[in-house]
Amino acid sequence: MTKTIVLDRRTSKNPSLDYGDFVTCCNCGKTMLADIRIDKCPECDEETLAWADEKNQEVSDDFFYNNEEYMLVNMEEYYIDEKSIRYYYPFETDKKVVDYGVLAEYIGKKFSRKEMDKIIAEMILRHPYIDNSKRLSLAVMRNQSYYHILEFRNYNYNKQEKGNESIKYETECIENN
Numbered sequence: 001m002t003k004t005i006v007l008d009r010r011t012s013k014n015p016s017l018d019y020g021d022f023v024t025c026c027n028c029g030k031t032m033l034a035d036i037r038i039d040k041c042p043e044c045d046e047e048t049l050a051w052a053d054e055k056n057q058e059v060s061d062d063f064f065y066n067n068e069e070y071m072l073v074n075m076e077e078y079y080i081d082e083k084s085i086r087y088y089y090p091f092e093t094d095k096k097v098v099d100y101g102v103l104a105e106y107i108g109k110k111f112s113r114k115e116m117d118k119i120i121a122e123m124i125l126r127h128p129y130i131d132n133s134k135r136l137s138l139a140v141m142r143n144q145s146y147y148h149i150l151e152f153r154n155y156n157y158n159k160q161e162k163g164n165e166s167i168k169y170e171t172e173c174i175e176n177n
Helices: 060-064 101-106 113-126 170-175
Strands: 004-008 019-025 031-032 049-053 057-058 070-074 078-088 094-096 133-144 144-154
Touching: 049 094, 057 060, 060 070, 078 101, 078 113, 101 113, 113 133, 113 170
Parallel strands: 004 031, 004 070
Antiparallel strands: 019 031, 019 049, 019 057, 078 094, 078 133, 133 144
16 A cells, blocks of 8 residues: 655644644645645645645644554754854853844744745844854754854954843844944
């Protein structure tokens, strides 16, 4: 018996921890367990989702484990390694960040590759830093291995006063001045 592969494409935005919509994309043909009430296909970004099974529209993992027709496949999970977030003051050793500031919304959450790439792009555009530090570094993980190691240099550190150790975006500080 051939099993239908079902991609687990639920994200941190799913309103349920256990359930998802059991759908098939009419454009790319992928069958998946997606976020509840999602309109666009997580794979191809088209609004072409249909119920994979009319009788079982909203299901949990148990549905697949108890049904021999399907095999639920977990997708890769991406996250920011909280332990890797460090900053460096001139002539001092590195310090562990305790106030994640603008990055707090990403800590402790898992994302798809597409979501994580958008987060990284936003960080690059907005440039996170800590007052008077020379650089801020962090690691983005894929499952348990490194995906990216990001380092943001603060070339304006000598004009800033040491004090506020919360991460903020440089572009917001420029706009506010």
